[in-house]
């Protein structure tokens with residue numbers, strides 16, 4: 001009897017064989033979700049010039065000293081400075097320039113008075129806003145009454161106060177989320193070098209499978225796995241290609257896989273890995289001559305050994321296969337066909353592989369401790385690590401730990417319960433029962 005593998009042994013074996021993808025340069029938005037492989041150095045200061053943080057008036061300090069609503073400082077307005085203005089007027093003693101948020105501070109000005117601290121050039125009480133230049137162009141000239149003094153640089157955002165040239169904006173290894181994409185754009189980077197998203201080809205196998213939307217004949221079922229696995233691959237950060245269902249015929253499956261190798265960084269199949277007479281994935285992939293063999297049936301240069309099929313001490317997900325196939329030694333994970341088994345196997349093995357290809361740590365999902373809620377105790381087969389589906393409630397403010405309640409039973413065909421769950425409950429091999437209130441390990445899913 002061949003060895004039974006633990007979940008960790010199988011995952012470690014997969015990860016040992018997987019190298020991160022070669023970096024490529026991608027346009028900023030295409031790089032979202034990817035890890036940088038370069039330190040990005042700030043080429044120029046941000047902001048690139050001193051600018052106003054308020055809509056108001058650029059003034060000299062001495063001109064508004066001691067100003068109040070009763071005794072306003074009266075200044076002559078010499079023009080408008082909008083964001084993007086290039087030719088700037090010089091503000092001399094007794095003068096002010098109307099200035100908009102983000103516009104460059106003009107020479108001579110030392111601070112900005114917000115429009116609310118002035119009469120807005122109207123000659124009446126405090127203004128609450130400026131009038132649009134198009135409807136009141138005259139407000140850019142004439143006089144403004146300032147009701148409050150300002151201190152030097154007040155309401156001025158200094159050049160370089162965000163980032164200075166030559167500093168590191170983002171370190172290699174940073175995963176680009178929206179805020180990081182924003183920073184790269186702000187410092188002028190249109191493209192960056194990252195580890196790309198892996199292309200994951202998803203195939204399901206089974207002559208009983210029919211595409212959703214098609215009517216079912218006798219003994220047929222809809223193909224759920226190629227959809228759940230494609231969606232899971234996308235959620236993990238991959239670019240998925242759903243090939244769909246392939247009939248239980250080894251030659252068809254082999255040639256389909258061969259055709260797909262060209263666009264795959266990783267292949268995932270479901271079904272056909274158990275001990276049945278039509279377990280086609282096993283049949284198609286367990287022979288060395290399946291891929292890249294020469295005419296003597298020996299692996300050709302650079303070609304791989306066959307996929308190794310294993311029994312894991314795990315439920316669901318007992319039958320698994322892993323190997324490197326084709327001339328590029330493309331990793332392939334063959335998952336069991338029961339839909340819950342396929343999805344749980346994806347979470348435990350394929351998602352880490354996708355993250356390893358993207359060069360992202362940690363490859364495993366974080367876990368939390370939670371108390372088992374509900375009335376009934378959980379039972380688990382001795383010697384098997386069980387991953388039950390659960391609904392996780394995070395801890396309230398005064399609690400150190402959240403709680404988790406099982407959703408549905410342990411049957412690996414229970415897709416409806418899977419769709420209600422948001423977590424896996426990880427029951428170790430040695431544990432065969434867990435009573436309510438006991439601490440368990442939970443893997444929250446997203």
Ligand SMILES: Nc1nc2c(c(=O)[nH]1)N[C@H]1C(S)=C(S)[C@@H](COP(=O)(O)OP(=O)(O)OC[C@H]3O[C@@H](n4cnc5c(N)ncnc54)[C@H](O)[C@@H]3O)O[C@H]1N2
Pocket residue numbers: 204205206208209221222223224225226270271272273274275276279316317318319335336337338339341412
């Ligand atoms: N004699 C034994 N029989 C089985 C064993 C065993 O050890 N001895 N293991 C069982 C376990 S555990 C699992 S898991 C399954 C795995 O079988 P396969 O990977 O060969 O999967 P299939 O036989 O192709 O399908 C299993 C089940 O799942 C349904 N299925 C398959 N593909 C899809 C799909 N794309 N969408 C929806 N449902 C799918 C399929 O119709 C079967 O009902 O083997 C057990 N048997």
Ligand code: MOO
Pocket residue numbers: 314315316317318319336338341342412
């Ligand atoms: O291991 Mo199978 O995946 O239990 O249903």
